[in-house]
Amino acid sequence: MSFFKKLKDKFTGNSENEEVSDKYKEGLSKTRNSFSSKINDLVARYRKVDEDFFEDLEEILISADVGVSTVMDLIDELKMEVKRQNIKDSAKVKEVISEKLVEIYYGEEDDQVEELNIKDNELSVMLFVGVNGVGKTTTIGKVAHKLKQEGKNVVLAAGDTFRAGAIDQLQVWGDRVGVEVIKHNEGSDPAAVIYDGVQAAKSRNADVLLCDTAGRLQNKVNLMNELSKVKRVIEREIPGAPHEVLLVLDATTGQNAMSQAKTFSESTDVSGIVLTKLDGTAKGGIVLAIRNELQIPVKLVGLGEKVTDLQTFDANAFVYGLFADMLEEQE
Amino acid sequence: MAFEGLADRLQHTIQKIKGKGKVTEQDVKEMTREVRLALLEADVNFKVVKDFIKRVKERAVDQEVMESLTPGQQVIKVVKEELTDLMGGDQSKIAVADRPPTVIMMVGLQGAGKTTTTGKLANLLRKKYNKQPMLVAADVYRPAAINQLETLGKQLDMPVFSLGTEANPVDIANQAIEQAKNEHHDYVIIDTAGRLHVDSDLMDELQQIKSNVTPDEIFLVVDAMTGQDAVNVADSFNEQLDLTGVVLTKLDGDTRGGAALSIKAVTDKPIKFAGMGEKLDELEAFHPERMASRILGMGDVLSLIEKAQDNVDEKRAKELEEKMRSASFTFDDFLEQMDQVKSMGPLEDLIGMIPGANKMKGLKNVQFDDKQLSHVEAIIQSMTKAERQDPSIMNASRKKRIAQGAGRSVSEVNRLLKQFNEMKKMMKQMSGMQKGKKGKKGKGFNFPFM
Numbered sequence: 001m002s003f004f005k006k007l008k009d010k011f012t013g014n015s016e017n018e019e020v021s022d023k024y025k026e027g028l029s030k031t032r033n034s035f036s037s038k039i040n041d042l043v044a045r046y047r048k049v050d051e052d053f054f055e056d057l058e059e060i061l062i063s064a065d066v067g068v069s070t071v072m073d074l075i076d077e078l079k080m081e082v083k084r085q086n087i088k089d090s091a092k093v094k095e096v097i098s099e100k101l102v103e104i105y106y107g108e109e110d111d112q113v114e115e116l117n118i119k120d121n122e123l124s125v126m127l128f129v130g131v132n133g134v135g136k137t138t139t140i141g142k143v144a145h146k147l148k149q150e151g152k153n154v155v156l157a158a159g160d161t162f163r164a165g166a167i168d169q170l171q172v173w174g175d176r177v178g179v180e181v182i183k184h185n186e187g188s189d190p191a192a193v194i195y196d197g198v199q200a201a202k203s204r205n206a207d208v209l210l211c212d213t214a215g216r217l218q219n220k221v222n223l224m225n226e227l228s229k230v231k232r233v234i235e236r237e238i239p240g241a242p243h244e245v246l247l248v249l250d251a252t253t254g255q256n257a258m259s260q261a262k263t264f265s266e267s268t269d270v271s272g273i274v275l276t277k278l279d280g281t282a283k284g285g286i287v288l289a290i291r292n293e294l295q296i297p298v299k300l301v302g303l304g305e306k307v308t309d310l311q312t313f314d315a316n317a318f319v320y321g322l323f324a325d326m327l328e329e330q331e
Numbered sequence: 332m333a334f335e336g337l338a339d340r341l342q343h344t345i346q347k348i349k350g351k352g353k354v355t356e357q358d359v360k361e362m363t364r365e366v367r368l369a370l371l372e373a374d375v376n377f378k379v380v381k382d383f384i385k386r387v388k389e390r391a392v393d394q395e396v397m398e399s400l401t402p403g404q405q406v407i408k409v410v411k412e413e414l415t416d417l418m419g420g421d422q423s424k425i426a427v428a429d430r431p432p433t434v435i436m437m438v439g440l441q442g443a444g445k446t447t448t449t450g451k452l453a454n455l456l457r458k459k460y461n462k463q464p465m466l467v468a469a470d471v472y473r474p475a476a477i478n479q480l481e482t483l484g485k486q487l488d489m490p491v492f493s494l495g496t497e498a499n500p501v502d503i504a505n506q507a508i509e510q511a512k513n514e515h516h517d518y519v520i521i522d523t524a525g526r527l528h529v530d531s532d533l534m535d536e537l538q539q540i541k542s543n544v545t546p547d548e549i550f551l552v553v554d555a556m557t558g559q560d561a562v563n564v565a566d567s568f569n570e571q572l573d574l575t576g577v578v579l580t581k582l583d584g585d586t587r588g589g590a591a592l593s594i595k596a597v598t599d600k601p602i603k604f605a606g607m608g609e610k611l612d613e614l615e616a617f618h619p620e621r622m623a624s625r626i627l628g629m630g631d632v633l634s635l636i637e638k639a640q641d642n643v644d645e646k647r648a649k650e651l652e653e654k655m656r657s658a659s660f661t662f663d664d665f666l667e668q669m670d671q672v673k674s675m676g677p678l679e680d681l682i683g684m685i686p687g688a689n690k691m692k693g694l695k696n697v698q699f700d701d702k703q704l705s706h707v708e709a710i711i712q713s714m715t716k717a718e719r720q721d722p723s724i725m726n727a728s729r730k731k732r733i734a735q736g737a738g739r740s741v742s743e744v745n746r747l748l749k750q751f752n753e754m755k756k757m758m759k760q761m762s763g764m765q766k767g768k769k770g771k772k773g774k775g776f777n778f779p780f781m
Binding site: 165 | 371372373374376381440443482483486528529556558560564585590609
C-alpha cells in the first residue's frame with residue numbers, strides 16, 4: 001500500500017479521524033497552500049529528478065524552518081532513495097519526500113500519537129514553560145477548556161507573577177472556561193504560587209492542575225534556576241509529578257527553537273512540546289529536528305485562535321495537512 | 332551548538348583564504364558555501380541569502396579583486412561590506428510631527444512584544460527626548476492586554492488611554508488623539524492587538540486606524556527569534572501599512588537574529604530599536620554593524636577582517652613591489668613605505684603586509700624598535716631630493732649636513748646608507764628567487780631600522 005493511500009485510509013476511514021484531519025486541513029490551509037504548492041510547482045517544473053530539482057527542494061524545506069543540517073541529511077537520504085528505487089519521475093518523489101519527513105519525526109519508533117499523560121483518579125500536574133510571547137497562558141486556557149469538556153476537574157495556578165497583566169489574563173481564561181485560578185499578587189514568588197496551587201488542587205480533589213509560568217529567555221540562568229525550583233516544589237509535593245512539562249514553542253520561531261528545547265529540557269526535563277500559531281504562514285519545521293535530536297515529541301498544536309483550535313499532534317495528520325492538496329490532485 | 336561549529340568552520344575558511352596570494356574560484360566557492368550555511372543557520376531567509384551570496388561571488392571573482400596584491404583579504408572585505416551594506420546604517424531617530432501630538436502605531440504578530448515595547452518606547456521618549464507620551468490601549472482582543480498596558484503605565488507613571496474591551500479600536504485611537512491634544516501630550520503611542528498578517532479583517536482594522544489618525548511612525552515589532560517566515564510577515568505588514576520602521580525584540584536571548592537581515596532586505600525599512608531585556612529601560616538603538624557580526628557568529632572574525640583589510644594603498648604597493656624588483660627603489664619610496672607601515676599598528680603584526688616580506692624567513696619573530704624608526708625617518712627627511720633619488724652621490728659633506736639636520740651622528744647616517752644598499756641588493760636577489768632562480772643565500776635581510 002502506498003504511503004498516501006495509507007494516510008488517506010487512516011483519515012477517511014472513521015469520522016473521528018476525519019474530524020481531526022479536517023481541523024488540520026483548515027488550520028494549515030495557509031501553510032499548506034504555500035508549502036504544498038511549492039512542492040507542486042517544483043514537481044511541475046521538473047520532469048526529471050536531477051541536481052536542480054534537489055536544490056529547489058532544499059530551499060523549500062529550509063523555508064519551512066526545518067533547519068539546514070536536517071535538510072542536508074534529508075536530501076542525502078532522498079538522493080539515495082531515488083537511486084535505490086530508480087525513480088526518474090519527479091511526481092513520484094513527492095511520496096518519498098513526505099514519507100521521509102514522517103520518518104525524520106518518528107525515527108526508528110512506531111508512528112503513534114503521543115497523548116498527554118493524565119492519570120485516572122489521581123491528580124495530574126502539568127507545568128507550562130517557554131520563552132516570552134509564545135502563548136503559554138492562552139494554551140493553558142485552551143487546554144483547560146478541553147479537559148473541562150472531557151469532564152475533568154481543573155485548577156489553574158498563576159505562576160507568571162512577573163509580566164504585567166499576566167495574572168489577569170489567566171483569570172479571564174479561568175472565568176471563561178469556568179475553572180478556579182490560584183493566584184498571588186504580581187511580583188510574588190512563583191514557587192509559592194505553585195505550592196499553593198498544588199495544595200488547593202489536592203484539597204479540592206482536582207483531576208488536573210495546570211501551572212502557568214513567566215516567559216523567560218533560555219539564556220537567563222537565574223530565571224532558568226527559578227523554573228527548576230518551581231518544578232522541584234511540585235516534585236516534592238506529589239511523587240511522580242509533574243506528569244507533563246510542556247514547552248510551548250511559537251511556530252514562527254526559527255533555529256533558536258532547538259536551543260530553547262535543549263535548555264528548557266536541561267532545567268525542567270521537558271516531556272512534550274506545544275506548537276502554537278501554526279495558523280499563520282510559518283511552518284514550524286524545526287519540530288522535526290527537535291524530535292529527531294532530543295526525542296521530545298510534539299503533543300499539541302495550536303491551529304487557530306478559537307478555544308477549540310488546540311489539537312493533539314499527529315505527525316501523519318500534520319504531513320497529511322501539508323500535502324492534502326497534492327493528495328486530492330492524485331485522485 | 333550547531334552554529335558554533337559553523338562559526339569555527341567559517342573562521343577556518345576565512346583564515347585560509349586571508350593569507351592567500353592567489354585566490355581561485357574554487358576558494359571563493361568554498362568560502363561562500365560556509366557563509367551561506369552560517370546565514371541559513373542564523374535564520375536569514377534563503378532568498379536573501381541567495382542574493383547575498385550571488386553579489387559576493389560576483390564581486391569576489393571580479394578582476395580587480397583577483398588581481399589585487401592581497402586577493403584573500405579583498406574577498407573577505409567584500410563579504411563584510413556586503414553584509415554591513417545590507418544591514419543599513421544607524422537610524423534610531425523618531426519622527427516629530429509638525430503639529431503635536433506625534434502619533435506612533437505599534438503593530439505585529441501575537442507575542443512579538445508590542446505592549447512591552449510600547450512601555451519601553453514611552454520610557455525612552457521621556458528619558459532621552461524629554462517628551463510627555465500618552466499610551467493607548469487598542470488591543471481589545473487578548474484577555475487582560477489593557478490591564479497589562481495600564482500596569483506598565485502605572486510603573487512608568489504615564490497616562491494610559493483606554494475605553495475597555497467593548498470599544499472599537501478605531502474609535503479608541505480617534506478619541507485618544509483628541510484627548511492627547513487637549514491634554515497637550517506631544518507623543519501618542521498606540522498599542523494594537525497582535526494579529527496574523529494573513530488575517531484580512533484585522534489587517535483592515537489597522538488600515539482604518541492608520542487612515543483615521545495618520546500616524547507619523549508605524550513600527551513593526553518583530554521577535555528576533557523569528558525564522559524563515561519573517562520575510563512573509565514583514566513584507567505583508569509593510570505592503571498593507573507602509574511601515575516606517577522596525578523594532579526587534581528579545582535580542583537579549585541567544586538567537587543569532589538573522590530575521591533582522593531578512594526584514595531589512597524585503598522591506599528596506601530601518602530597524603530602529605532593539606529590546607535588550609525585560610526591564611522598561613532596556614530598549615536600545617539598533618546597531619547594524621553589531622548585528623552583522625552576530626548573525627555570522629563571528630565577533631572576533633570581523634575585527635580580524637578589519638585588521639586584514641588593506642591599509643596599504645593597493646596601487647602604490649604594487650608600484651613599490653615593481654620598484655623593489657627592478658631595484659630602482661629610492662629613499663622616497665622607503666619613506667613612504669615606512670609611513671604606511673606606521674599607520675597600520677604594531678610592526679610585528681604587519682610584517683606580513685609589506686610586499687614580498689612575508690616570504691622572507693628571517694623576518695619572522697623580529698623585534699622592532701619604534702624609536703629607531705623615527706631616527707631613520709629624520710635622517711631621510713634631512714636628505715635633498717637628489718640624494719633620496721640617488722644615494723650614490725653621497726659624500727662626506729653631504730653626510731655631515733644630513734647628520735646635523737637629523738640630530739644624529741654621521742656614523743648612523745653611514746649605517747643607514749649601508750643598510751639601504753644591502754637592502755636593494757637583497758631585493759634584487761629576492762626577485763630573482765621569486766622568479767624561481769636559485770639565488771645565493773644571503774647573510775640575511777635587514778631593514779635599516781632594525
